Amino acid sequence: KNEVEQSPQNLTAQEGEFITINCSYSVGISALHWLQQHPGGGIVSLFMLSSGKKKHGRLIATINIQEKHSSLHITASHPRDSAVYICAVPGGYNKLIFGAGTRLAVHP
Amino acid sequence: NAGVTQTPKFQVLKTGQSMTLQCAQDMNHEYMSWYRQDPGMGLRLIHYSVGAGITDQGEVPNGYNVSRSTTEDFPLRLLSAAPSQTSVYFCASSYSGTGVLLYFGPGTRLTVT
Numbered sequence: 001k002n003e004v005e006q007s008p009q010n011l012t013a014q015e016g017e018f019i020t021i022n023c024s025y026s027v028g029i030s031a032l033h034w035l036q037q038h039p040g041g042g043i044v045s046l047f048m049l050s051s052g053k054k055k056h057g058r059l060i061a062t063i064n065i066q067e068k069h070s071s072l073h074i075t076a077s078h079p080r081d082s083a084v085y086i087c088a089v090p091g092g093y094n095k096l097i098f099g100a101g102t103r104l105a106v107h108p
Numbered sequence: 109n110a111g112v113t114q115t116p117k118f119q120v121l122k123t124g125q126s127m128t129l130q131c132a133q134d135m136n137h138e139y140m141s142w143y144r145q146d147p148g149m150g151l152r153l154i155h156y157s158v159g160a161g162i163t164d165q166g167e168v169p170n171g172y173n174v175s176r177s178t179t180e181d182f183p184l185r186l187l188s189a190a191p192s193q194t195s196v197y198f199c200a201s202s203y204s205g206t207g208v209l210l211y212f213g214p215g216t217r218l219t220v221t
Contacts, residue, residue, distance in 0.1 A: 004150065031207060043198060043212040086150065094139065094158060094205045095166060098150030 002027040002091050006099035013106050019074040021102045023087035030090060032070050034061050037084040037101065046072075046085075077106045110134050114199050114213035121189040121220045129184040129216050131199030137211070139202045140182035144168065144195040145215075151198065157182055158205065189220045 003026040013019055023032065031050040037043045047054050047061040049070070054061050058077075063070040074081055084101040091097035115130045131140065141156035143166075153166030157176040171193060173185040182201075186193060199213040 033206075033210070035210075035212075041196065041215050043200075043215075045209040045211065048207075048209050088151075090206060091153075091167075094156055094164075095153050096206050096210075098143075098152070100148060100150045
């Protein structure tokens with residue numbers, strides 16, 4: 001069974017800082033998801049990637065399939081980026097296993 | 109498009125009561141799924157469906173039933189609520205399984221006393 005670990009669990013940053021959130025998994029996968037959970041509770045899919053890098057605005061996701069590791073970077077962080085960031089990997093046919101999340105707080 | 113909708117937003121049940129959490133999507137997605145989110149833990153899959161008439165169990169299916177009679181709707185039934193089922197429940201859908209982006213509903217916060 002695949003296991004997912006995210007680090008750090010909690011992260012505090014000042015506005016404008018560059019942020020990195022990490023996700024490691026134990027079993028080889030075909031693709032990995034990054035999600036954002038807003039303070040109000042809603043969940044939004046940010047990326048799904050199987051190799052290399054994807055960019056959307058100030059968010060960049062990278063994955064190294066050989067090392068079983070993915071990172072989510074936020075450039076020029078802003079208080080509105082404050083959220084819980086969750087990674088998820090396949091755990092069987094049409095099933096995902098989710099990490100516990102990284103709680104990010106960006107202060108002005 | 110309304111996307112994925114869930115009702116109710118909040119619910120309080122007494123132990124032993126039954127209820128149905130509703131989930132609907134208007135994107136013609138084949139894949140729909142239910143998750144529960146508990147403090148300090150990742151989302152866990154309860155049940156999922158890959159199309160009308162097809163459902164399967166996830167990681168934590170005990171105490172829950174599902175059915176999928178239409179593409180749009182995927183209700184989750186709690187048969188006899190227990191305090192251990194106190195959680196936030198999310199429904200999610202995609203046009204084709206977990207190999208594409210998922211769209212999540214706003215969640216239902218359930219408390220069982």
